[in-house]
Amino acid sequence: DPAVIYDLGGKFDKSFNEAAYNGAEAWKAETGGNYLDFELQNDAQREQALRRFASQGANPIVMAGFSWNAALEAVAPEFADTNFVVIDTVVDQPNVQSIMFDEHTGSFLVGALAAMKSETGRVGFVGGMDVPLIHRFYCGYAYGARQVNPDVELTENYTGTTPAAWNDPVTAGELAKAQIDNGVDVIFAAAGGSGLGVLQAAADAGKFSIGVDSNQNYLHPGSVLTSMLKRVDNAVHTAFNEAGDDATFKPGRIDLGLADEGVDYALDEHNQDLITDEMQVQVDELKQGIIAGEIEVHDYYTDNACPL
Amino acid sequence: MNPQRPKTAAAPAPASRWAIELEKINKRFGAVHANKDIDLKVERGTIHGIVGENGAGKSTLMSILYGFYTADSGTIKVDGTERHITDSRHALALGIGMVHQHFMLVENFTVLENVVLGAEDSALIAPSLKRARAELERIEDEYNLVVDPDAVIEDISVGQQQRVEILKALYRGAQTLILDEPTGVLTPKEADDLFRVLETLRDQGKTVILITHKLREIMAITDSVSVMRQGEMVKTLTTSETNPEEIAELMVGRRVLLRVDKGPANPGKTLLEVKNLVVADDLGVVRVKDVSLSVRAGEIVGIAGVSGNGQSELLESVTGMRDQRSGTVVVNGRELSLKGDDGAARARAAGLAHVPEDRQHMGLVTTFEEWENAILGYQDAPEYGGGPFLDIEAARRKAAEQIKRFDVRPANNRLKTANFSGGNQQKIVLAREMGRDPDVLIVGQPTRGVDIGAIEFIHNQIIAMRDAGKAILLVSVELDEIRSLADRILVMFDGQIVGEADPATASEGEIGLMMAGISQSAAALEARP
C-alpha cells in the first residue's frame, strides 16, 4: 500500500498537508485502494515514521514538507527497495523523487491579477510563518504586481515566526484589516489555515483576497479574487499511481510549474464575475510568456533575496 | 436535642445557671488525643479562666465550642439546652463569640469591613457598613472600645486588632465571649483596658471565657478557673479560694518559681553600640528616629514600649536584616555594614545572635524538620560541612544537643517544626541562638504565648547568659518581664528613646506613662501618688 506522512501542521492545515490528504483521498476514491498515513507530532518522529512504514512494506512513501532532508537521507539508503517521494524539498538519493513547485511563477500570476484589480494601487500580502518558502511566494507575487503596474505599492506581513503562525486566523485577519485601513484593496494570503482570517477580513470590508494552495474561491464568492493553486493533491495522486512501481517511478528532482499545471491561478464560477475578459487575456499572456521563457520571474531560493 | 438553629441571637429568660456545659468532650487529631473526656461548666455572668501548658488542648476545646472543629464525642449544652454546634455560624447564632489566639482578620480590609464580614444584612454592603458604623459607635461608648472604623487592619497595632475581634463578636450579639490568649500581644495598658471591657461585659450579664498563660490575670479578673493538662481537665477552682502557686503546680505537675531570681549586674566593656540610627519600614515610613544606645557586657538592657513604636525596625536593623538610612551599629568594636540583603550574616559573624519577635514568621521554617531549624543562620559554619556540602549528621547531632540542653519536647529532631507547641518552638530558637555563645544577644518577645513552666526556664537561661558576661538587648511589650529581667530600661515611643528607667526604682506607672509618650519628668511627677 502507499503511505503518506504529513508534516507538523497536521493533515487538516488547509494548506499543503491538506492538499496531500485530498490527493490521497481522491486516489482512494478512484482506485478503491487503501493507504496508510501518519501525522507528525515532533521532529524526532520523522525517521521513526519512515522506518515504520518502510518496514511494513508500504510503497511508495510520500512526504509533505520542507524539513525531510535529514530523515530521508538517513532512511532511504536503508530501504533501497522502497520508493520515496518528497514534496517541497530536494533529497538526492537513488530511490527518492523530489517534487518542487514553482510557487514564484504561480504567485506572479495572482500578483498580476491583484495589480489589475486594485483601484488604489496598493496590494497586500499576508504570509504564514516567516520562512523562505513563503518569501518565495511573496517575491513572485511582487514581481507579478510590478509587471502590471510598476508604481504599485506592496505591503508584506507575516502572521508569526513559529509554526503556530500557520494556524492563527485572528492575527492574520488583523494584519489584513491593518492593510485595508492603509488603502490596500487586494490581499494575497499565503498562510495556510491563518489565511481564512484574511479572506474573512477582506470579505467583511468589501475588498478582495486571493487564496492559496487549493481553490478557495468558493469561501467568499465575490470577494476571493482568485486562488494561487499549488497542486500538491495532484502530485500525491500521481505518486500513489506511479511511484509504487519501479517501472514508472522517476527518481530525482521534478519541478512542477505553470506548464505542467503544478501551479496556476484559479478561475471558476465563483470568481468569473470578478475577473474581466481583459484581465484574463492579459494574465494568460503573462502565463504563456513565463512558460516560453520570455518573462523571467525572480526565484527567492536562488539568492535568498527579493530585489525589486 | 434540637438540631435546629435558633432564629435570634439574644437568649431570652435564662433557663439555667450555666451558660455553657461541656460533657465528655473528646477530640483527636490523627494520633494526638487533644481533648480527653473533658467536662466544663461555665456560670452565666462570670469570667471563667482556663489555664494549662502549651498543647494542653485549651484552644482545641474552645474551637469545638465555637463550632470550628467538631468533637469526636461528647455533648454541649448552651443555656441548659443540648446543642449540636456544627459550624461557626451556628455558634454565633447561639450567642457564642470567639476571639482567636491568631486573629481571624482580613489584613487588607478596613475595621468596618472586618466587622460586617459574614454578618452583612443585605446584598449591597453600603447599608451594612452604615449600620455597623452606628452600632460600633454605640458599642464603643458602652465599653470604651475605641478603634478607627476606616483604618486598614494591617496599619493598626495588635491591640487595636484585638479590639476589632471583640467588636466583631459583640456586633454579632455574643452573650458568651471566648478569648484565647488575648493579652499575649498587649501592653499592660492595653491589657488593663481589655480587662475593663471584660468586666463591663460581665456586669451586663454576659459570660466570658478567658484562656491565658498569665496567672496574674487569672487572679485579677476571673471568678473561677479551670486547669487543663495533656488533654485532660485537671480541676476547676474558685479564684478567690486559690493562689498562683497552686494553679501553677496543677498545670505543670511540679512546683514552679513564679518570680525571677537574679543577682546584681556586673557590667563590663561596651559590646553593642548603636549611634544615631534612622530606619524606615517597607513602605518608606521612618520608624526609628535617631536612636542611640549601648549595651555592656554582663548587663541586660530592656526596651519597653507599646508595640508599633519602632522596636521591630530597631531590632531588625541592629541585627542586620534591614538597611539603616543613617547611623551606625558597632558590635564588639566592629562596625557593621548593613547594606545588602544579607546583613544578618555579617551581624552573626560579628558575634551577634538574634531571637526574633515573631518566631513562626521569621525565626523558624515551620515546614522544616527540627534539625534543619537548629542550624538556621549558621548553616555556613564549617562545623556543618566543608565546601558546598551540608553535613547532615553533624547538624542532627548539634540539634540533639540543643534539644537536650533546652529540654525541647518531644525530643525528636526529625519532627516537623510546626508540630511542636509554641513554647517548644521558642525553645528551639533560643537553643540555637544561645547555643553558639554569642557576645551580644538580641531578644524580642522571648516568652510570648509560652506557658509558665517554659517562661521560668527561658528567663533563667537569659540571666545565665548575662552572668556569663554577654551583652543582652531585650525587647518586650511585657512590662513585668522587662522589669524583672532588665538591669536598665529604655522606653521607646514614636521611634525615639524617650527615657531611661532603673527597674529597681521606677514604678510601673511611671514607665507606663513614658510608654504613652509622656516625658520622663512629667511621668515621674504624674506617677507620684
Next chain:
Amino acid sequence: MDFQVILSILDATLRLSTPLLLACLAGLYSERAGVFDIGLEGKMLAAAFAAAAVAAVYGSMWLGLLAGMAVSLGTTLLQGVAAITLRGNQLIAAVAINMLAAGLTTFLGQTWFGQGGRTPALGPNGRFAPIELPFVAELSGIPILGPLYAEVISGHYLLVYIAFIMVPVTWFVLFRTRFGLRLRAVGENPKAVDTAGISVNRMRYQAIIITGLLAGIAGAYFSIAQGSGFGNNMTAGKGYIALAALIFAKWKPVPAMFTCLLFGFLDALQIRLQSARLPLIGEVPVQAIQALPYILTVILLAGFIGKAVGPKAGGVPYVKER
C-alpha cells in the same frame, strides 16, 4: 503617522484587547477568591469550539454564545472539583484542563465535522456583526471627536461592549457588594471567612462560576465574533497573556482594563509596524517587532510596576484542620 492610521490602531486596540480583558476579569474573580488559574487558555479554547460548533449547526450566534459559556463553565467546575473539593494542586488541575481542551476540541471537531478540527464557516446569523452606535452621523461634523467616535468607539461587536461594561460591573461587585466582600476575604484569609460562618468552598465555587462564564464569553469572541468559525488552538496563548495582565494590574479591575488595552495596543501597533522602515534604524527584523509587546511588557514591569503581591491565600487549597 497620520490621523487615519491612529484611528485604525485604536480601533484594532479595542478589538484585540477584548478577549484579553474578558479572560483577565474571569481570572480576577477566581484568583481574588484564592484559586490560581492558569487554565484560562483551556477554558477559552473549549468555549471557542463549543460556540462555533453550536453556531454552525443551529445557525444562531446566541445559542453559540450560550454553548460557549456552558462548556467553559463545565470545564471550570471540573477544575474546581479537583482544586477545591479534592484539594488538588491548582496548577496541575489547570495544566490538565489546558491540555484536555487542546486535545478534545480538535478531536471532537474532527469527529463531528470532519474538517480537521475546524468548524464549518459561519453564516451571517452564526456570527456577531459590528454594531453601529447611534449619533454617528450627527457627530461626524465635529473634528477629531467625530471620527474618533465613528471609527473607534462605534462599530464593534456586542461582546466588545460587554467586556468593557464588565469592568465597572466587576468593580462594583467586588467592592460594593456582600458577595464581593466575602470573595475578597476568602482569597486573603479563608480562616477568617470560615470563622465568620461562611463556607469557604462555596464562596470559591461561586467565584469560579463567574470565571467560567466570563472565560466562555472570551472564548466565544474568538470564534463567533472576531473570527468566523473555530480553528485549532485559536486562542494562541492569549490565556497566558491575560494572566500576565492580571498580575500586571495587581488583581484590580480598572488597572486590568488599562493593562489589556495596553497589550491590545502593542499588538495592534506590532501588526502595523511590521513592514515599516523606522527612521535611523532602517528595516527592523520582523521578529523584533513581533517580540515587541513582550519586551515592552517586561520593561514596563521592571521599570514602573514593581512588586505585585497577589491574594495572600492564593494557590493553597483550604484545609480546615491544620
Next chain:
Amino acid sequence: MSARTPLPRWADIVLLPLLNLALAFLVSGLVVLMVGENPLHAVQVIIYGAFGYGDGFGYTLYYATNFIFTGLAFAVAAHAGLFNIGGDGQAYVAGLGAIVIALALDQTHWLLAMPAAMIGAALVGGFWAFIPGYLQAKRGSHVVITTIMFNFIAAALMVYMINRVLKPATTMAPESATLAVGGRVPQLRQFFSFFGYSPVNLSIVVALLALVFVYVLVWHTKLGYALRTLGQNPSASRYAGMSNSRLIMIAMTISGALAGMVAINEVMGVQNRLVLDFVAGSGFVGIAVALMGRNHPVGILFAALLFGALYQGGQELQFVIPGVTREMIVVIQALVILFTGAMEGLFRPALERTFMLFSPEQKARAVSVSTAESES
C-alpha cells in the same frame, strides 16, 4: 469518626497513584470507545509500544530524557519558591549555545564537543532564566509574567537566528547546518543494538546524573538548604543572613541551565542540527512532571518515564489503530495529569476507611501512638 489514620507509606506512594492511573485510563478508554475502537486493545498497544520492544522503549527513554531535564528545571526553582514556567524558552535558546559550540567542534571528538556544548547550552539557558530572576530579585517583577514573556521572545529570537544567521544559504528548511559526527552525541544503539533505531542517546546518562545532582544540591548542600529556606519562608532566609536576591538569581540560573540540557538531547543527540521549535512543548510537560513527582528527583524520574511512555505509546497507537489521532493522545495525557496529579485525593478518604476497616493493627497503632504522644 472524624479521626483519620494516615495510610501506610506503601499505599500512599504506590497504591494510590496506581488507582488514579487506572481511573485515568478508564476515562481515556471511553474516549477510545467513542471512535469505535477497543480500549483494552488500545492500552495494550500503548504499553507494548512504550516498553514492549527495543525501539519503542528507546523512544520512551528519549522523551523521558527531555522531561527529566525540564522537570528538574522546574523543581529547582520551585524549591526556592519560584514558579519558572519559562522552561520551554530556556531550552529553546540553549539550542544556540549547543549548536554554535557543536558546529565549531564537530571535527574533533564528541568527548570534547559534548561537554563543551553542555556548558554552552547551560550558559545560554541559564542566562535566559537569569534575566527574569534578576528582574524578580532587583525589581520585583513577577517571575511568572516575565518567564511567559521570555518564552515568546525566545521564539522570535530563535526564528531570527535560525533563518538569518545559522541557516546555510543552500538549505531551504529553516535549520542550521548539520553536525559532523564529531559533534554528535553517541546513540545508545551504538552500544546496545537492543534499542534498534530509536534516538535515545547518551544524554539520558546526563539526565540521570542531573537527577543525582539536583538531589544532592537540594538536600545535601548549603546552597540547597538556603534555597529551600527561601522557598518556604523568605523572612526566615533573610533572618538567617541569606541574600534572597542572590538566591533567586542563582535558583533561576540553575533552573535555566537544566532546561538547557534539552538542547543537548535534541540538537546533538537526535536532530544533529538546530531546527525550529525543537523543544516541542517539553518545557510545559516538565511542569506537570515536576508537580506530579512532587519536585523530588525520584518522583520526577518516574513521572518523566510515565510521560515518555505516554508520548511513545500514543505514537504506537496512531500507527496501529488508524482512527486514533494525535489529539486523542493529548486527551489521554491530559486525563492522566488530571487524575494522577490534580485529583490524587479522589480515592484517599475511601482508601483510608478501607484500611481502618480491614486492618486491626492499624487501628491499634493509632491508639497507642496517641497515648504515647500525649503522655510524653
